[in-house]
Amino acid sequence: MPQTQHVSSPVSGPAPSPASPTQADLLDFVRRTAADPALIASLPLDPEGRTWVRLDGPGGSEAWLIGWPPGTGTGWHDHAESLGAFATARGTLRENSLAVRLPASGWKTLELADGVDRDRELPAGRSRSFGRHHVHEVLNESRTEHAVSVHAYHPPLPLIRRFSRAGAMLRLEQVERPEDWQ
Template sequence: MPDLSTPARPRTAPLTGGPSAAELFSFVRRTAADTPLVASLPLDPEGRTWLRLDGPDGSEAWLIGWPPGTGTGWHDHGGSRGAFAAAAGALTEDSLTVQLPTEGWTSLELTDGVDRTHTLTDGRGRAFGPHHVHQVRNVSPATHAISVHAYHPPLPLMRRYRRTGALLRLEEVERPEDWG
């Protein structure tokens, strides 16, 4: 198994063109502060809801509603850089502090100390590069959360992982046509 105590080198060329992660972060924070837009999102008590937004410079953007107790599971963004911010309620992000390769593996054993957890509220958020693996959850038992997300380039795919202790396994690769 690869040594994950130091960041892996990217297997793909660096992303060029389009908005930077910092520009995406600025966009999601501004959009999260747009109270009428956030209030316009229909909320479902059972499942996540979403609204496609016009992101900056060809990026993909979404306003997403999270019922209590819902989450994404572990995933990456197919090599896209991105950002997200809480617009209402609170979200918890669990992420890894090491840069994982985006391709060429199906199972990795993670070393101690690579996990980070962030609680995001009130316009707080995160920007990330193309090798970011995380899960996002609404841990509240009673309150919806709403967030804004942006990615560049628009998501070519998402890889879904299963995490069992220190073991991270690739479970599925989803493509935009799978998202209906």
């Protein structure tokens, strides 16, 4: 089994089943939910660590309201076979992502091709959706302000793969299952 693979193909995946929420459905949900000031204000905020509350998402999706203290982030990760969307309700988040589709298994280290990095700033009121196997990190780079966001995934997250990144090298570090974060 090779330890290093080169990855440069664009992200793509199978279409969701007609009964499942689409990326557009998830995006609509996170936008509407992030615009609910009473819900956003109800999230307890911790000055040192992220806080979260589970929400009822559309069509059986998994949804979360998340508080981000200044200087916090997720680290590089993906959401396996789930589609996703998130909206910033307060503050500003930065998303760094990779425009590649990673192999589902059989690798520990990948060398990424040039030009696969993407980044975007999502101030309050901005949102985005993404497809299966989307690799990203989300950060609150503010030194003073909490950020709050709403996230939705379908199907509910079967696992999250966590990665470390050093230049063009992406390394699989950990696989988390739902019981690890419930």
